[in-house]
Amino acid sequence: MAKKRIVTTTLNGNQTEFLCEPRQTLLEVLRDNMDLTGTKEGCSNGNCGACTVIMNGRPVDSCLVLAVEAEGATVRTIEGVATAAGLDPIQKAFLEGAALQCGICTPGFIMQSEWFLSQNPKPTEDEIRFNLAGNLCRCTGYDKIVRAVQDAATQWQDHYMKNCHERSCT
Amino acid sequence: MRDFEYEAPTTLAAAIELVAKHNGSARCLAGGTDLIDQVRVGRLTPDVLIDVKKIAELNVLEHGATGLRLGAAVPCYQVYGHCGIVSDYAALADSCRIIGGVQIQSRASVGGNLCNSGPAADSTPSLIVLGAVAVIAGPKGTRTVAVEDFCTGPGKNVLQPGELLVELKFPARAANSGSHYRRFIPRNEMDIAVVGVGASVVLNDAKDKFVSARIALGAVAPAPLFAKAVGDALAGQLINDEVIAKAAAAARAIAVPIDDMRGTKEFRLHITGVLTERVLKAAVARARGEHVDCKVGH
Numbered sequence: 457m458a459k460k461r462i463v464t465t466t467l468n469g470n471q472t473e474f475l476c477e478p479r480q481t482l483l484e485v486l487r488d489n490m491d492l493t494g495t496k497e498g499c500s501n502g503n504c505g506a507c508t509v510i511m512n513g514r515p516v517d518s519c520l521v522l523a524v525e526a527e528g529a530t531v532r533t534i535e536g537v538a539t540a541a542g543l544d545p546i547q548k549a550f551l552e553g554a555a556l557q558c559g560i561c562t563p564g565f566i567m568q569s570e571w572f573l574s575q576n577p578k579p580t581e582d583e584i585r586f587n588l589a590g591n592l593c594r595c596t597g598y599d600k601i602v603r604a605v606q607d608a609a610t611q612w613q614d615h616y617m618k619n620c621h622e623r624s625c626t
Numbered sequence: 627m628r629d630f631e632y633e634a635p636t637t638l639a640a641a642i643e644l645v646a647k648h649n650g651s652a653r654c655l656a657g658g659t660d661l662i663d664q665v666r667v668g669r670l671t672p673d674v675l676i677d678v679k680k681i682a683e684l685n686v687l688e689h690g691a692t693g694l695r696l697g698a699a700v701p702c703y704q705v706y707g708h709c710g711i712v713s714d715y716a717a718l719a720d721s722c723r724i725i726g727g728v729q730i731q732s733r734a735s736v737g738g739n740l741c742n743s744g745p746a747a748d749s750t751p752s753l754i755v756l757g758a759v760a761v762i763a764g765p766k767g768t769r770t771v772a773v774e775d776f777c778t779g780p781g782k783n784v785l786q787p788g789e790l791l792v793e794l795k796f797p798a799r800a801a802n803s804g805s806h807y808r809r810f811i812p813r814n815e816m817d818i819a820v821v822g823v824g825a826s827v828v829l830n831d832a833k834d835k836f837v838s839a840r841i842a843l844g845a846v847a848p849a850p851l852f853a854k855a856v857g858d859a860l861a862g863q864l865i866n867d868e869v870i871a872k873a874a875a876a877a878r879a880i881a882v883p884i885d886d887m888r889g890t891k892e893f894r895l896h897i898t899g900v901l902t903e904r905v906l907k908a909a910v911a912r913a914r915g916e917h918v919d920c921k922v923g924h
Contacts (some may be wrong), residue, residue: 477676478632481662501663503816505729514703514732520662521733522655524632525677558895568728589815590727 465526468536476523483507483518486533494534494563505591508564509533515571517590533564537570545612546605548568555604557595564603565591569605577609577616627666631821634677634737638684638792640762644676646765654678654790656699657733660742682909683792684737686736688712696758696830698737703728715796716912717752717805717824720920724748724809727816737791743777744850750777750850751842752807758796774842774852782849801839802829804912806905809844810897812914818847820889823877823901825857829865833914836860841873841902846881846894853877856902865910866876872909875901
């Protein structure tokens with residue numbers, strides 16, 4: 457069996473070490489080694505986005521990342537979204553808008569939506585749908601999710617404008 | 627998942643040595659969006675994965691007067707986020723915007739898409755029409771292969787055991803030129819092309835005639851298909867609907883699609899013609915400096 461590796465990451469703001477085999481995905485290590493079970497396993501092949509985490513500032517499917525690749529990386533999971541002050545605006549919007557039913561896809565949608573609004577604080581509906589295309593939901597029919605993202609963008613516009621990192625070519 | 631070793635060399639020389647040492651039992655890992663899934667389902671059975679993302683040569687992204695250099699491991703989001711590529715190599719940016727969803731684009735690389743050598747790869751037709759050349763390194767040195775000659779069949783390419791793709795080199799954008807890539811899928815996003823078409827055109831100064839054109843077709847042959855004769859026949863022709871319709875008919879005539887769950891042969895041939903017309907018109911519009919509204923998801 458391949459030798460286990462020690463991997464050092466910054467996980468939800470804390471420097472964290474874990475031991476893993478090369479064949480373990482980041483998703484497996486988060487859930488099975490770190491007990492961070494908020495990140496969900498859906499399809500395990502990059503279609504559904506339930507396992508979305510933010511790695512080095514970009515959303516990734518953690519089922520398609522080897523845990524050893526996270527050496528030196530910054531990783532943010534759903535467990536790092538709410539603060540001591542309460543839920544993040546996007547979490548509030550999902551709750552208030554009932555943008556979930558079974559909830560398995562929700563952590564992935566929250567991670568992707570939160571990242572997306574940091575890039576594009578005033579998105580159109582088309583832009584929201586395009587940017588959430590890598591997240592599948594088999595309950596809601598998506599409309600409530602899209603409305604929750606729109607509501608978050610409208611209600612907390614100052615919050616998103618302040619944190620905006622948008623950079624695009626025209 | 628199958629047990630394997632993981633190596634992450636930081637120099638090209640070390641990577642070549644590792645790839646050569648494992649002589650066919652190693653696979654290079656860039657974004658991993660194809661590879662990790664293929665290892666998981668047992669389609670590939672490597673003993674070693676060689677992570678090439680820490681090698682400077684595979685991360686190069688340089689755009690200047692002599693052209694574009696795109697390292698094999700550069701992820702899609704950096705391609706469509708690069709203003710020089712968006713303006714001068716528009717077809718490639720078009721491709722990278724529609725490969726997978728945003729999460730996939732954070733990791734998936736154009737070099738990986740090429741090496742995976744799927745017949746429906748979205749970035750390969752764009753590489754072909756933009757005249758990209760693959761720079762391949764191996765124990766015997768470095769060689770170059772035009773991208774249209776790189777893929778040899780489904781999942782197959784010219785890479786020999788011990789070789790790896792280092793970068794893609796593109797010529798500088800010609801004056802009065804434009805390019806576009808478009809595919810047909812039954813969904814809005816996140817699907818494999820039923821047919822994909824890329825085109826790049828160079829126009830005369832009056833912008834009413836083709837000087838040259840390159841067209842490439844995806845998902846209608848065992849490998850991405852360079853429709854050289856179709857593009858060559860456009861040289862010197864006036865730009866009008868009739869000429870473009872003829873090119874579309876010629877593209878249909880060389881396509882050799884199969885029937886599968888994504889579409890019948892007949893449907894694919896029809897779509898090849900439709901897309902060739904639309905893509906040529908969009909490439910011409912871009913060459914004329916017009917804005918092409920290829921809104922994602924539509």
